[in-house]
Amino acid sequence: MQKQQRALVLCSGGLDSTTLLARVIESYGSQNVVALAVQYGQKHVRELQSAQAVADYYGVPLKMIDVAAIFADSSCSLLSHSDSEIPHESYDEQLSCTQDAPVVSTYVPFRNGLFLSCAASMALSLECSTLYYGAHHDDWAGDAYPDCSREFVEAMDSAIRLGSADQLHVEAPFVTWSKADIVAEGMRLGVPYELTWSCYEGGDEPCGKCATCIDRARAFEVNGLVDPLYMRKDAK
Amino acid sequence: MQKQQRALVLCSGGLDSTTLLARVIESYGSQNVVALAVQYGQKHVRELQSAQAVADYYGVPLKMIDVAAIFADSSCSLLSHSDSEIPHESYDEQLSCTQDAPVVSTYVPFRNGLFLSCAASMALSLECSTLYYGAHHDDWAGDAYPDCSREFVEAMDSAIRLGSADQLHVEAPFVTWSKADIVAEGMRLGVPYELTWSCYEGGDEPCGKCATCIDRARAFEVNGLVDPLYMRKDAK
Numbered sequence A, B: 001m002q003k004q005q006r007a008l009v010l011c012s013g014g015l016d017s018t019t020l021l022a023r024v025i026e027s028y029g030s031q032n033v034v035a036l037a038v039q040y041g042q043k044h045v046r047e048l049q050s051a052q053a054v055a056d057y058y059g060v061p062l063k064m065i066d067v068a069a070i071f072a073d074s075s076c077s078l079l080s081h082s083d084s085e086i087p088h089e090s091y092d093e094q095l096s097c098t099q100d101a102p103v104v105s106t107y108v109p110f111r112n113g114l115f116l117s118c119a120a121s122m123a124l125s126l127e128c129s130t131l132y133y134g135a136h137h138d139d140w141a142g143d144a145y146p147d148c149s150r151e152f153v154e155a156m157d158s159a160i161r162l163g164s165a166d167q168l169h170v171e172a173p174f175v176t177w178s179k180a181d182i183v184a185e186g187m188r189l190g191v192p193y194e195l196t197w198s199c200y201e202g203g204d205e206p207c208g209k210c211a212t213c214i215d216r217a218r219a220f221e222v223n224g225l226v227d228p229l230y231m232r233k234d235a236k
Helices: A015-028 A046-058 A091-096 A111-125 A137-143 A150-163 A179-189 A211-222 A228-235 B015-028 B046-058 B091-096 B111-125 B137-143 B150-163 B179-189 B211-222 B228-234
Strands: A007-010 A033-039 A062-066 A130-132 A169-171 B007-010 B033-039 B062-066 B130-132 B169-171
Touching: A007 A015, A007 A111, A015 A033, A015 A046, A015 A130, A015 A179, A033 A046, A033 A111, A046 A062, A062 A111, A111 A130, A111 A150, A111 B111, A111 B150, A150 A169, A150 B111, A150 B150, A179 A211, B007 B015, B007 B111, B015 B033, B015 B046, B015 B130, B015 B179, B033 B046, B033 B111, B046 B062, B062 B111, B111 B130, B111 B150, B150 B169, B179 B211
Parallel strands: A007 A033, A007 A130, A033 A062, A130 A169, B007 B033, B007 B130, B033 B062, B130 B169
Antiparallel strands: none
């Protein structure tokens, strides 16, 4: 009998990786899926709480690791030790004013490469043969996040295949999708978006002003829907 | 005036990375070099003490990070929580008896990919533009460590260039060199090999029997030299 394939999914508690988790569970069965969330010194724990709520909802184990010490010297505005404010504008607006820097201020240095490497080490330890990563097109079009691009994912996939003697590879099925495409897939899968969190700020409700809030709201709008996080807010 | 280039060197306290550190300091000047050592749950702290002694000798700051939690589920024989014995035979002998596994029992899952990713995140935070990695030919010839191969280094270099918007790249100048070539370069540079540590076991003296001890002794012999760690032992 062929050995059952197992998968590890990088989960942030956000919309993209939660949809990915639902899709991977649909293929593998929840008993063959492990989720991994990474604490990297983000300004709030809201997204990690969401990752736990999503894992509990789907009945999969959630591993958590803490790599915050690695970013101790970074000045990225997303990090809790940083004095910089998180910008309240879209990625396009931010990029038009950062001609001296090749990335936006919310770029955490090589964060996603580090996440994929942590996930690769854990996946191999847990005998998973596929590592799923929720990067999507909107995050790298316009160069906001170079570590979400298709070329980057392909290079990390090569490194992980080569560095593991082909025991593991990376799948990023959304890398050419828009966030609106992901929401459409999530509706098909019945993803509990009310449990997820995307906003860069903490708090009880999304700020509605940061780049990821703007992108998320637009993705629901394109599908003729209202984000359940806002519906909850409106109901109050 | 052009900004002074800065470099980060991955240092294990062993022979290869210490020689690399000496070479990078020769090019950049010690004031532009940062060393990074990684605690990953190895069975002994002897190599991290050596990394500190080497950094102190050269007057460069040594950053240390701890990623042991990531390997909590690994059964690799190098790790402190593992019950497996470290083999007392050469890599060739080990590989001839591991037909069911594509790697030796001292392969730590994607360890070097994780180290390079941690180093990339730190190097970017510290405004270094080059990341140096001491992989060499003997460690990947024969497939003992797939995460030391030239192809692996090239894939990680691509991932790091792409994921950092070309702010950082990897150099692995020893990747086609033998360990004997590295010792020859180290003699030219006056590397204090008596401060380094390569043995997989802890203790006051190298065991002389594990694969890395066998390789290290051979590298000195080829150069007509005796490893200063053994000279110290003989003097007792």
